[in-house]
Amino acid sequence: MKTVSLAEHTVRELNQMLHDQARQLTEPEWLITDPDGRHAIAAGLDQELAITIEGHAGYYCAGMNQRATVTVEGTVGVGVAENMMSGLVRVRGDASQSAGATGHGGLLVIEGNASARCGISMKGIDIVVGGNVGHMSAFMGQAGRLVICGDAGEALGDSLYECRIYVRGTVKSPGADCVEKEMRVEHREELARLLQQAGLDADPASFRRYGSARQLYNFKVDNADAY
């Protein structure tokens, strides 16, 4: 395992070392120490690396991740794993706003709580949150699954497209065009797989499913009050 201290190296130096691995894989395992909330740590990876960040990370940690497995042993700032394409990002602590924003693929696991707009504009990523999520989570979610083991804040799934949301706790309010839907067998099986992948112990039968009512997909004057 290669260890890089961000007290001794800049983020630029670290990321260049990690990006170089996309051309030639020589170090599959990395330990990043002294992150101290720095931004864009391990952003833009495109290799099957296993990276552990020992501490708290700032904005856009593991942004646009492809193939790598990144574990943060702390909390993360805005936009962790934003626009992730593939791979696995795990946050042991809490996450700030816009976690997994616009992600196209891969799995983001937040073992603690996630703040507002978790999974905003998600496009295929799977996000599993061990705790609660803030308001406007899965806003305009297009595809993928958002699993919330705790409670959801206001306007959950506002302007939702085809993203599926599973909630175990309470929902303060669903957003425009977001409705509770029947939890069928295939949904419980899907949820069980996601929880297993995330390594979180929760009974799929205790969750409810939310999705789009698909009433706002095309403009109708009778829906004007919803806009």
Added chain:
Amino acid sequence: MSERDRQAGLRESATFDRQTIQEIQRAAATGIYDIRGFGAKRRVPHFDDLLFLGASMSRYPLEGYREKCATDVVLGDLHAGRPLHLEIPVTIAGMSFGALSAQAKEALGRGASEVGTSTTTGDGGMTDEERGQSRQLVYQYLPSRYGMNPDHLRMADAVELVLGQGAKPGGGGMLLGQKISDRVAAMRTLPKGVDQRSACRHPDWTGPDDLAIKIEELREITDWQKPIYVKIGATRTYYDVKLAVKAGADVVVLDGMQGGTAATQEVFIEHVGIPTLAAIPQAVQALQEMGMHRRVQLVVSGGIRNGADVAKAMALGADAVGIGTAALIALGCNHPRWEEDYARIGSAAGFYDDYHEGRDPAGISTQDPELAARLDPVAGGRRLANFLRVMTMEAQTIARACGKSHLHNLEPEDLVAITIEASAMARVPLAGTDWIPGRGGPGF
């Protein structure tokens, strides 16, 4: 008013003219606002209201057909390892695949590459056609992030972080269901036939402090090699430019209210934003006060139609310009060749603006395979290259007449205005005076 109306004693209201009455009737009948493409059609102070002071006794002109007048420009050399080197200062503005056909995107790439300039992706991501045919391709990074792919980010020659556009500053994109083909739907990860109303705010940052961190992330992902543009719609331009530069932009793209769109509410197009002419001096002032004029390049778009507009924008302080609507017209949009087809859909050559309907007879703003096949990308690309060459030669003609050996040497001192409004906005004197409204001076 026509002569027949006058003779009949009919008097049209200036407030409730026929167009206004028609719009009220249309709104009452349909219950929906009017949506269209193109750009603002109202008359606003524009480059036509400026004139150049050609050389005479006190200035020394260059020989029109002999002496060199250079046109090249470098964009993004402040921070990026690989800035763009363009042979002409006229770029192709961002337009999406989805709004435009794949053939149109390819034609734009072909035309731009032939004359050594760049083209730009749009909402919906990068297509193979445009990457394949664009020697220098700017990748737009938009609030919707439709089709956003880090591989494409790395394949691009520059990244344009879009905050807004001149036709609808404060608004997101719009692509109605009739233009969502299987390919467009797949690229945007949305069901076919859904009206796509793109986000107007970026999902993972708010405000200029966050923008600086977002730019840092994009630089990290691209290993600090790609120039980062920031595109703004012209509104509070002075402040927006300062904030964009402070956040770390290499290039500011400023789009005035005459800038085009594929689909937006008419009320938005005509009533939000400020004219290009009014925005440029604000942007230049902001850059100059920060000591960044010419270091952070300014690309101006919104109603650029010919070489005179190019020269005037550059004389006011732009480093380059962008064209969208004019480029589509060069490809064949609104061409009389399709007059019968325009009439069939209730429009006419020279007036067609219903880009959102996807029924473009010229095959440009459509996803209908039969219509799209009407545009030959090779022939279209050639027409665009011709047009870009003409624009460049026209700008050179004016620059030489003003004694400039490079288009970048044009300056506000070369210009006068022929209306008080244009003089105040462009901050150049009213012709025949040394008076600039709002700038003091002795007056007439």
